[in-house]
Amino acid sequence: MTDATSNLAQSGEAQFGDYIALLKPRVMSLVVFTAMAGLLVAPVHVHPLLAFASILFIAIGGGASGALNMWWDADIDRVMKRTRNRPIPSGRVTADEALAVGLALSGLSVMMLGLASNWLAAGLLAFTIFFYAVIYTMWLKRSTPQNIVIGGAAGAFPPMIGWAVATGGVSVESVLMFMLIFMWTPPHFWALALFMKSDYKDAGVPMLTVTHGRKATRAHILVYTVLLVPFALALGVTSIGGPVYMGTALLLNALFLKGAWDIWRRDEAQAEADGYATEKSVFKLSLAYLFLHFLALMVQNLVPGFGWELLA
Incomplete structure (x- = not known):
């Protein structure tokens, strides 16, 4: 690191990496x-x-x-251990700068997607930004323990937007891809919330673990995982499904169901005794679950000879 760069970092001034962090690159x-x-x-x-x-x-x-999201949530980000080093709470980026970046990139992305592909895809992208920033961040997140359930729609739109870019429309396949992510989101985040409860409580966020307790959260994880399975398997019998996807989905959903069942059976004494090992394991599995479903879809449709004729 040069002396100039070191002095800049020590002064707390924003660097390029801080603006990248503002965009939540992992979510992106x-x-x-x-x-x-x-x-x-x-x-x-x-x-x-x-x-x-x-x-x-x-x-x-x-x-x-x-x-x-970071602009609006700067106050609670300062409280939560997981988020206190984000660009705004740490003082590297001002709230006004974050708002300006968010609004400018929102307008740019929607307009350019509309010009590059079609206006249905652009409209879906605009609605996704609005849903995440306004419906979820500004309203649901701080008002209801169902924040993750309803707010999960924001993260479920991208495959539908990608499908609309190619086809100019919406179909059963794109709706099922949406539902796969939508139904996956609650058990994914609630598994995280089980071992991050104090963060949400300290920040005043009405996560299910805070409002209804961990026992109820465990039951909700199991219920939503059971509800998720039919949507995951239904994709396998659509025009984009096949043996590669279906085999992957059967294995992953069996593992996810077992993980949800294991979480439901545990009490807090057991969880605290092993440092929430099962909950952390299921959370990690949930990350692989979504990635592997969509990877299997791409292999199924992009690699020749992987259709149902494999079983003939």
Whole structure:
């Protein structure tokens, strides 16, 4: 590190990496991956340059949502251990700068996606940004323990947007991809909340673990995992399904169901005794669960000879 760079870091002034962090790059990577899956498995070929541009603008839109979320949530981010080092609470980026970045990138991403592909895809992206920034962040997150359930829709739209880029429409396949993420979100985040309860309580966020307790949260994880399974398997019998996807889905859903069952059976004494090992394991599994479902969809549709004829 040069002396100039060191002095800049010590002064607390924003650097390029701070603005990247403002866009929640880890969340953006999930947006990119699932949107790309939706685009690539669609039955309509998209020129590679157009596909790249569309995914880029979807990613920018996802980043814009993250910046707006950090702008609004700066007060609770300062309280939570998990978020106190984010750019705004740490003082590296001002709230006004975050708002300006979020609004500018929102407008840019929607307009450019509309010009590059079609206005249905752009409209879905605009609604996704609005839903995450306004419906979830400004309203649901601080008002109801169902914040994750309803707010999960924001993270579920990217594959539907990718599909719309390719086809110009919405179909059963894109709706089921949406539902896969939508129903996955609650057990994924509640598993995290079980071993992060104090953070949400200290910040005054009405997470289910805070409002209804961990026992109720464990039951909710099991119920939502059971409800998730039919949507995951239903994708296997659509035009984009096949033996590769179905085999992957059967294995992953069996493992996820077992994990949810194990969480439900445990009490707090057991969880505290082993440092919430099961809950942390299921949370990690939930990350692999979503990634592998969409990876299997892409393999199923992009690699020749992996259709149902494999079983003939």
